[in-house]
Amino acid sequence: MSWKPQTIRAGEWAITALSDGHMRLDGGSMWGVVPATMWRKLTPPDEDNTIRLALRPFLATRGDAKVVIEVGVGDRWEPKWRAIYKIERDQTLERTLRAVGVAPEEITHVVASHCHWDHFGAAVIERDGKLAPQFAKAVHFAPAIEIEMAKHPGHARSGSYRAEDVTPLERAGLLTGYADTIEILPGLRAHVLGGHSDGVAVITLNEGGNGDTAIFWSDVVPTTHHIQPAYVMAYDLDVVKSFDQRSEWLRRAADGAWIGMFYHDEDHAFGRIKRAGKRYAFEAIG
Ligand SMILES: [Zn+2]
Numbered sequence: 001m002s003w004k005p006q007t008i009r010a011g012e013w014a015i016t017a018l019s020d021g022h023m024r025l026d027g028g029s030m031w032g033v034v035p036a037t038m039w040r041k042l043t044p045p046d047e048d049n050t051i052r053l054a055l056r057p058f059l060a061t062r063g064d065a066k067v068v069i070e071v072g073v074g075d076r077w078e079p080k081w082r083a084i085y086k087i088e089r090d091q092t093l094e095r096t097l098r099a100v101g102v103a104p105e106e107i108t109h110v111v112a113s114h115c116h117w118d119h120f121g122a123a124v125i126e127r128d129g130k131l132a133p134q135f136a137k138a139v140h141f142a143p144a145i146e147i148e149m150a151k152h153p154g155h156a157r158s159g160s161y162r163a164e165d166v167t168p169l170e171r172a173g174l175l176t177g178y179a180d181t182i183e184i185l186p187g188l189r190a191h192v193l194g195g196h197s198d199g200v201a202v203i204t205l206n207e208g209g210n211g212d213t214a215i216f217w218s219d220v221v222p223t224t225h226h227i228q229p230a231y232v233m234a235y236d237l238d239v240v241k242s243f244d245q246r247s248e249w250l251r252r253a254a255d256g257a258w259i260g261m262f263y264h265d266e267d268h269a270f271g272r273i274k275r276a277g278k279r280y281a282f283e284a285i286g
Pocket of ligand 1: 119
């Protein structure tokens with residue numbers, strides 16, 4: 001599906017879905033213990049068994065605050081890796097931001113859920129042969145443990161992080177680590193959950209306020225098909241923790257009829273997760 005700007009409201013926040021292109025990952029890895037006969041119907045794979053995933057940052061605005069939630073995969077890719085992950089630059093964060101009338105230098109905050117390269121790679125760009133922040137005037141927030149993992153991933157995590165996605169931001173004094181739950185701006189909170197990665201967070205807007213609450217699911221619920229608690233990705237570091245956190249937050253979202261914001265879903269940026277008997281069902285918005 002090609003990108004078109006779609007905006008929802010959560011209290012005083014306006015939230016617009018952007019795009020930083022697409023990529024493909026192995027379907028089995030995205031679906032963990034879910035049988036292929038099931039997931040192949042939900043997310044049809046290519047002949048190489050990969051499934052197409054969106055890379056979908058969001059713009060959240062309220063008063064003077066212009067916040068990018070998750071930045072995307074970015075352009076700093078050798079041809080080899082671009083080919084392996086089939087990274088498509090059919091859209092970019094910068095282009096879609098400009099399309100909705102916002103220049104990169106107007107961004108006041110960047111809030112990241114975790115530092116995996118497919119979510120945080122676009123925070124740093126190459127400018128005049130040097131690595132520099134894409135949003136030079138923005139304070140960047142990422143879970144402290146994720147910043148640490150990006151710099152020192154160790155063998156098991158080395159495929160998921162790149163130190164140079166975070167170090168130029170640190171050098172520029174633009175990177176702030178957070179832990180537990182933090183209210184970054186009025187009504188914009190990040191909750192560190194862990195499970196998928198050491199410190200993956202969900203980001204909520206207008207939680208408990210008048211009007212709708214929105215939740216950015218990140219890789220806690222990567223697509224609108226991953227809405228049953230047991231659908232834990234094989235990529236997830238801590239399966240039990242992921243299951244527990246997913247169970248708890250899916251319950252909260254369903255109970256509150258929150259609007260979900262989906263990063264990797266090809267077709268839907270926004271939608272609600274509702275109860276359907278013992279399971280959950282997805283209801284699209286727009
Ligand atoms: Zn991730």
